Amino acid sequence: MEGFLHQVLAGLATGGIYASLALALVMIYQATHLVNFAQGEMAMFATYIAWSLVNAGMPYWIAFGLTVGISFFIGILIERVVIRPVENAPVLAVVVVFIALLVILNSVTGWIYTYTIKSFPSPFPQEMALGRYMSPHEVGAIGVTLVVLLLLFAFFRFTPLGLALRAAAQNPVSARLVGIRVGWMLALGWGLAAAIGAVAGMMVAPIVYLDPNMMGGILLYAFAAALVGGIDSPMGAVIGGFLVGVLENVLGAFVIGNELKLSVALVLIIGVLLVKPSGLFGRVHVTRV
Amino acid sequence: MALLEARQLYAAYGHTRVLHGVDFAIDKGSITALLGANGAGKTTTLRALCAMVKTQGEVRFEGARIDGRSTEDIARLGVAHVPDGRGTFLHLSTEENLRLGAYTRRDRARVETDLERVYGYFPRLKERRRQQAGTLSGGEQQMLAVSRALMLAPKLMLLDEPSFGLAPLLVRELFGILQAINQREQVSLLLVEQNAAMALDLADHAYLIETGRVVLSGTAEALKRDDSVRKSYLGY
Numbered sequence: 325m326e327g328f329l330h331q332v333l334a335g336l337a338t339g340g341i342y343a344s345l346a347l348a349l350v351m352i353y354q355a356t357h358l359v360n361f362a363q364g365e366m367a368m369f370a371t372y373i374a375w376s377l378v379n380a381g382m383p384y385w386i387a388f389g390l391t392v393g394i395s396f397f398i399g400i401l402i403e404r405v406v407i408r409p410v411e412n413a414p415v416l417a418v419v420v421v422f423i424a425l426l427v428i429l430n431s432v433t434g435w436i437y438t439y440t441i442k443s444f445p446s447p448f449p450q451e452m453a454l455g456r457y458m459s460p461h462e463v464g465a466i467g468v469t470l471v472v473l474l475l476l477f478a479f480f481r482f483t484p485l486g487l488a489l490r491a492a493a494q495n496p497v498s499a500r501l502v503g504i505r506v507g508w509m510l511a512l513g514w515g516l517a518a519a520i521g522a523v524a525g526m527m528v529a530p531i532v533y534l535d536p537n538m539m540g541g542i543l544l545y546a547f548a549a550a551l552v553g554g555i556d557s558p559m560g561a562v563i564g565g566f567l568v569g570v571l572e573n574v575l576g577a578f579v580i581g582n583e584l585k586l587s588v589a590l591v592l593i594i595g596v597l598l599v600k601p602s603g604l605f606g607r608v609h610v611t612r613v
Numbered sequence: 614m615a616l617l618e619a620r621q622l623y624a625a626y627g628h629t630r631v632l633h634g635v636d637f638a639i640d641k642g643s644i645t646a647l648l649g650a651n652g653a654g655k656t657t658t659l660r661a662l663c664a665m666v667k668t669q670g671e672v673r674f675e676g677a678r679i680d681g682r683s684t685e686d687i688a689r690l691g692v693a694h695v696p697d698g699r700g701t702f703l704h705l706s707t708e709e710n711l712r713l714g715a716y717t718r719r720d721r722a723r724v725e726t727d728l729e730r731v732y733g734y735f736p737r738l739k740e741r742r743r744q745q746a747g748t749l750s751g752g753e754q755q756m757l758a759v760s761r762a763l764m765l766a767p768k769l770m771l772l773d774e775p776s777f778g779l780a781p782l783l784v785r786e787l788f789g790i791l792q793a794i795n796q797r798e799q800v801s802l803l804l805v806e807q808n809a810a811m812a813l814d815l816a817d818h819a820y821l822i823e824t825g826r827v828v829l830s831g832t833a834e835a836l837k838r839d840d841s842v843r844k845s846y847l848g849y
Contacts, residue, residue, distance in 0.1 A: 484712070484716065487705075487709055487712065487713060487716075488713070488716055490702075490704075490705065491702050491705065491709075491713050491716075494702055494703070494704055494705070495700065495701075495702050495703070497665070497696070497700065498696065498700035498701070498702060499702075499713075500665075500683075500684040500685050500688070501663065501684065501688055501693075501694045501696060501700060502688060502713050502714050502716050502717070502761065502765060503685050503688035503689045503716055503717035503765070504685065504713070504716055505685050506685070
């Protein structure tokens with residue numbers, strides 16, 4: 325029983341990370357109806373930036389904040405420079421651009437930092453009261469995830485800019501007619517997604533260690549999470565993230581073993597697409613013909 | 614000086630040209646009607662003014678060229694467009710829809726009083742302020758579209774078939790409110806309508822469009838008396 329509880333709690337910790345990344349995917353999906361395959365590599369690159377800053381002697385939380393800020397601007401830059409020119413291109417062209425971005429970020433990181441695995445510091449103390457079931461880092465990661473989610477929710481729900489972002493994603497034509505600069509809203513969405521991804525990367529790196537391929541598996545789980553929750557539902561992405569995290573851990577520990585864990589994500593992706601493509605909280609799209 | 618003036622306005626969807634050199638002007642404070650049959654190019658004319666289609670030709674607003682500027686910029690100059698199909702933000706609440714109308718405004722206090730004034734015109738919207746806008750009826754969404762445009766504090770409102778899909782009683786009510794908006798708020802209106810009789814009753818000036826060209830213009834009174842207009846558009 326104790327082992328089971330431990331696995332569930334550990335699942336919640338990684339689930340929070342999947343939730344963040346899934347949320348980043350959903351944000352870009354809502355605005356563009358495309359899944360950004362490079363989301364994981366963007367997060368990985370951001371984590372290397374944080375590693376450089378910490379290694380240069382910067383206190384962790386300052387490096388954390390700076391990394392989130394830098395990632396935000398990199399996200400905006402990527403949208404403006406790389407995505408904007410293919411705005412009206414066919415879907416496949418954009419997908420190819422996403423994949424190119426993935427490969428380029430991966431290779432550039434390997435080139436700058438080498439492919440040697442590095443350890444990444446956790447900002448949380450080594451000992452904590454809950455230590456029997458969860459490591460301090462796991463508790464901290466859940467806390468950070470929840471804070472990020474809360475901030476995002478407040479931003480979208482209560483600020484005029486958040487409202488404008490939602491409006492631009494939903495109905496770009498009407499948004500233009502009330503004077504919203506829809507192009508910039510898209511860029512802002514990319515910035516936010518990149519910033520969220522950066523947080524996810526920094527939270528997962530102490531667990532999986534830092535290397536240019538660290539996000540490959542995690543992005544798959546995030547896809548599964550976004551699909552389980554419904555690819556157009558931010559709330560669904562978060563719940564899906566925690567769900568996938570727990571499922572992956574429990575199944576991995578007791579049913580299929582650690583080696584086959586990643587297939588949980590793949591089975592989930594295929595299962596959801598076959599059985600309930602709109603996910604748990606997604607909108608079912610009905611079109612009159 | 615005219616508030617808005619279009620000269621030799623051409624517009625096309627892809628390779629299909631829809632407007633073939635339209636000329637018209639809207640006087641400050643006036644109500645101008647664009648009449649014409651289905652497919653004549655009325656909606657396209659409104660879209661062309663807001664840079665929502667590819668255009669050629671000259672459009673001046675308050676004397677300055679606006680052709681070639683973006684839709685967002687034109688809205689920011691004070692041109693509010695009530696689009697074909699109402700343009701509701703379906704998944705947002707009624708009040709969020711209205712606040713979006715005032716997105717570009719920085720005079721927060723006046724936005725609040727304007728919100729109340731809009732609710733004064735359309736009390737139904739106030740009852741439904743927290744409701745998801747997609748669940749409003751067609752008539753309510755039309756009121757919402759007009760209200761959202763009004764929240765921009767516009768100098769000019771472009772209305773694309775505001776009577777579309779409304780019950781006759783509601784049409785009368787809406788036109789009454791449009792008149793009030795024009796007189797009280799000094800907002801000039803450009804009204805596209807298939808309901809020519811009602812539009813001519815409301816308007817000061819009217820243009821008749823056929824296959825992408827202005828074929829007739831004059832005061833609303835003059836157009837009402839014109840034989841061809843009477844036979845083709847008024848039906849008596």
